[in-house]
Amino acid sequence: MNVARLTTLRRRWLPALALAAITASPSHAEQVSITAEFRPDSSYPHRNKFVNTTPPSGYCTYDPAQCEQNEIFSLQVPIQFDSRVPIMANHPSPxxxxxxxxxxxxxELTVYHESTREPxxxxxxxxxxxxRYVTEDVMKLVGGADDYRLAHNLLWGSSWVNAPAPCQYSGVGWYTAESYAFFWKTPSATACTKQAKFDVPWLRLDFLDFAYELETPNPLGMSSGHYTGDLTYSVGPNSDFDFGDVMMPSSSSLTLNFNLDVRHTLKVDIPPGGEKVRMVPAGGWQGWLQAGRRPVSLFRDQTFTISASSRFxxxxxxxxxxxxxxxxEDAETNRRAEMFVSVSLPNGLTDLSGQxxxxxxxxxxxxxxxxxxxxFYVDRAPGVLHFEVPPHSMATMLRPGESGSYRGTVIVIWDSDI
Known part of the structure; x- marks a missing residue:
């Protein structure tokens, strides 16, 4: 008995996540891009985090293992700092x-979806x-020393590799006769200072190198597409990036442009032949055909596999x-019988209340x-569509001495565009 035919529609949506791009800088405002993306990975279905795709520059290119271990990232931007006056020996104020x-x-900053403006x-x-600080030949500034490393240490009272408290050692530092490159960890908002032990006629910081931590939203709750936003820091004396009253920056602000790209997956597969559903009673049709015992109901379970990383x-x-x-419906008699359709989804997929x-x-x-x-990312997990002709419909559908062939069409749509 050909009772029902199931037609399925499948939609595949691949979402994406990214964070920002370098743009041209105005004369007094520097901008830099941070990009991140989310793509579901069947190898790590429980890893529901963005991946920072920003090309690193600065510190993390020198010590990538440290950055990976601490989940930090670094960028180097062309903001230069120049001393507006000489730095005097043993200056009283840091x-x-x-x-x-x-x-x-x-x-915190808000990023918005490119089309829906979802925040x-x-x-x-x-x-x-x-x-990297640059100045005159440090041997001349300190009046001679055994080597340039010692001269740099004498000029400031200690090595620039060993950061002054509360800043911390990062393992990075190298020098020439006129320069010293350094990088310090900053666990506290308190200033880290170096007091000159000899007069420094001029000092320049060639660039701004900074490391940052990033907290991104849960991508599984986000729509596919691009999210953009920005965060601006002030640069200069008594600003967000404050290098004292002597060192003047070439840019008065630093803007971080964020671009999050979310590439979700929603894919449903029904096995070959699964589009034709034949409902039967428990135990088959023999009781009806041989003894006229009407079945309590008709049913059929049709399995499917689903991969999903987003709401749908x-x-x-x-x-x-x-x-x-x-x-x-039986086309000859125009008799109809109700058919219930329900769904069971695999673990990891719930209704919006989490049930x-x-x-x-x-x-x-x-x-x-x-x-x-x-x-979490559900990858090719089994679900079930349940089809049932309920008991109250059986009397209308099956009558002694009357045959019939009932058919119907059900179209099920899985859609991530919500």
């Missing part, structure tokens, strides 16, 4: 020499600072219908769409 204070507290929150904080909805359309439900989905009834029409979300 702000009259080499001082470094950076925004180590978490800052999400990103957090960032600065966890390291570095540069399920809709159903059917023909014919009866009393707001799907139905199957497991077990035999949840589907109703025909766009207004009756059901919405689901993943707790």
């Amino acid at each position: 702000r009259q020499g080499a001082t470094f204070q950076v925004p180590t507290q978490w800052r 999400e929150t990103v957090r960032v904080r600065i966890v390291g600072i570095g540069s 909805k399920m809709q159903m359309m059917c023909g014919p219908g009866l009393n707001g439900e799907c139905a199957i 497991p989905v077990r035999r949840l009834r589907l109703k025909s029409g766009e207004d009756n769409a059901l919405y689901f979300k993943p707790g």
Whole structure:
């Protein structure tokens, strides 16, 4: 008995996530891009995090293992600092020499979806600072020394590799006769200072090298597409990046442009032949054919596999219908019987309240769409569509001495465009 035919529609949506791009800098404002993306990975289904795809520059190119271990990233930007006056030996105020204070507290910014304007929150904080200072031949400034390393140490009272408290050692430092490159970790918002022990007629910091931590939103709750936003830091005396009262920056601000790219997956596969569903009673048709015992109900379970990393909805359309439900119909007699359709989803997929989905009834029409979300990336996991002609429909459908062939069409849509 050919009772029902199931037609399925499958939509595949691949979402994406990214964070920002370098843009041209105005004369007094520097901009840099931070990009990140999310692509579900079947090898790591529980790894629901963005991957920072920003090409590193500065510190993390010198010591990538440290950055990977601490989950930090670094960028070098062409902001130069020049002393506006000479730095005097044993200056009484730290702000009259080499001082470094950076925004180590978490800052929040909002990124918006390119088309829906859906907002999400990103957090960032600065966890390291570095540069390369340049001045005159340090041997001449200190009046002679055994070597240039010692001369640099004498000029400032200690090595620039060993950061002054509260800054911390990072393992990076190298020097020439006129320069010293350094990088310090910044666990605190308190300034880290170096007091000159000899007069320094001029000092220049060639660039701004900073390390940052990034907190991105949960990509499984985001729509596919691009999200953009920005965060601007002030640069200069008493600003976010504060290098004292002597060192003047070439740019008064630093803007971080963020671009998050989300590339979700929603893919449903029904096994070959699964589009034709034959409903049968428990134990088969023998009781009806041989003894006239009407079956209690007809049913069939049709499995499918689903891969999902984002929210999605399920809709159903059917023909014919009866009393707001799907139905199957005998074309010769025009008799119809109601047919219920429900769905069970694999572990990891829930309704929007977080409840497991077990035999949840589907109703025909766009207004009756059901919405689901993943707790982690579900990859090729089995689900079930349940078809049933309920007991109250059996008397209409099966009558002694009358034969019939009932058919119907059900269209199920899985859609990530919600």
